[in-house]
Amino acid sequence: MSDLSLRKTQLQSFDRLLTIMDELREQCPWDRKQTLESLRHLTIEETFELSDAILENNLEEIKKELGDILLHIVFYAKIGSEKEAFDIGTVIDSLCEKLIRRHPHIYGDTVAKDEETVKQNWEKIKLSEKGNTSVLGGVPKSLPALIKAMRIQEKARGVGFDWEEKHQVWEKVEEEMQEFKAEFNTLEGQEIDKTKATGEFGDLLFSLINYARFIDINPEEALERTNLKFIKRFQYLENAAKSAGRKIEDMSLAEMDIYWEEAKKL
Structure with missing residues (x-):
């Protein structure tokens, strides 16, 4: 045709x-x-x-x-x-x-030789169109937090606010991990400041999402693939236990781990 x-x-x-x-x-x-x-x-x-x-x-x-x-x-x-x-x-x-x-490099005189330039032009044009006072004004409030973090970071990058090197982003991940551990790893019996720990954990997640974006991994997709993998392995564990005449809730963690290791080989 x-x-x-x-x-x-x-x-x-x-x-x-x-x-x-x-x-x-x-x-x-x-x-x-x-x-x-x-x-x-x-x-x-x-x-x-x-x-x-x-x-x-x-x-x-x-x-x-x-x-x-x-x-x-x-x-x-x-x-x-x-x-x-x-x-x-x-x-x-x-x-x-x-x-x-939004494609002046195709329908106008603008030159854009790579994907990054196209993205930056897109965000700048979008900002001028909507009359937002903030680059982040176009991020929907109802987006799930993980996706929202990705969009916030992408939009900031679109106007040049971003790390220059991959190792800088990873150093930030390690810094946030240490700060989270400082709030979480308290002495036995000592009460955790949940508000501070929650804040530090959010910072850690944000930095990990940033690193994933920097190395071209979609964190939403990565997490969902892990969710699906866990579901598949856990359901194998359930079915294997049932076939053996066992109830999963009556099994020890060590016993369950045997089936879990089998599932990982599938």
């Missing part, structure tokens, strides 16, 4: 989706009842389902979840058109204009 034929087919598919959305909004009791607010938590759930499919590298599920998210986008645009605020056309046009504006 030629590029022209493919584009025509894609546009036909999109037109079909818009037609179905119109019909559902008019005829389906559930779809007719939905609002921007009622769809919000469902959209968040669909986004996490897409994230799961990507981590599992399940292309068929990725296709399915992308469809679900596209449905939500079209749904929001339909509601926006009913409010005479925006429609799918103005949403797309606004996006196209933003992409052109």
